[in-house]
Amino acid sequence: MVMKIKEVADIVGISVRTLHHYDEIGLLKPKTNNTGYRLYSEDDLELLQQIMFFKELGFPLKKIKEIINNPSFDRKEALEVHRNMLVEKRSRLDKMIEMINKTIQHVNGEVNMTNKEKFEGFDFSYNPYEKEARERWGDKAVDNSNVKIDSLSDNQQKLLSNKMNEIYRNLANLLEYAPESDKTQKAIKEWYDFLNNETGHHYSLEAFKGLGQIYVADERFTENIDKFGEGLAVYMCNAMEVFADRNKQ
Structure with missing residues (x-):
């Protein structure tokens, strides 16, 4: 099954112009039909999902292109790395949520927080x-x-x-x-x-x-x-x- 660019954009939640850009820079190049319309295959969608995972983790497009075009690129291995990084990110977010909940309790007079505890979870190092x-x-x-x-x-x-x-x-x-x-x-x-x-x-x-x-x-x-x-x-x-x-x- 193939999909047109508007259908893909709607499913993924990104703009058609963004997909055009991915094609122009050689990051994601779907096939085109006789009238010039871009047609996305299942393989293209899998690759797009991989690109979106990398973007979620802050990788620039240039680096993503280098990674996925590398002959040694292993999709399964990359997914496992993505999962590990997201688990770590979730852990940091959980700590922030825990600090916010504790702060709300502190404001309500239910618990006391030390000055150090009020800033746990923040990282202003850069x-x-x-x-x-x-x-x-x-x-x-x-x-x-x-x-x-x-x-x-x-x-x-x-x-x-x-x-x-x-x-x-x-x-x-x-x-x-x-x-x-x-x-x-x-x-x-x-x-x-x-x-x-x-x-x-x-x-x-x-x-x-x-x-x-x-x-x-x-x-x-x-x-x-x-x-x-x-x-x-x-x-x-x-x-x-x-x-x-x-x-x-």
């Missing part, structure tokens, strides 16, 4: 977004951005956030247009200019293109961006790639 940014663009870029933002007043930071959200909403209103359209490219330039003028760091065209790829590769970014419109993260990624490639010339 910021995952900052860690990834440092790895991709170096400490200087992140430090400059932090200094820039920290130097702003609360009102200035709020204005900055509002401006950023306005750009997201504007791009979300353009989802019906192709990423390479003039309207979309004008809007994505506003995003490029915003990052370079407001974050305290100059993004090269290559770094800007790489940032767009993170929007799709990292589900944390995808989830936040797609709040403005389903498929916006992939749309921005494609538009940022077009912008970077065009302006290199």
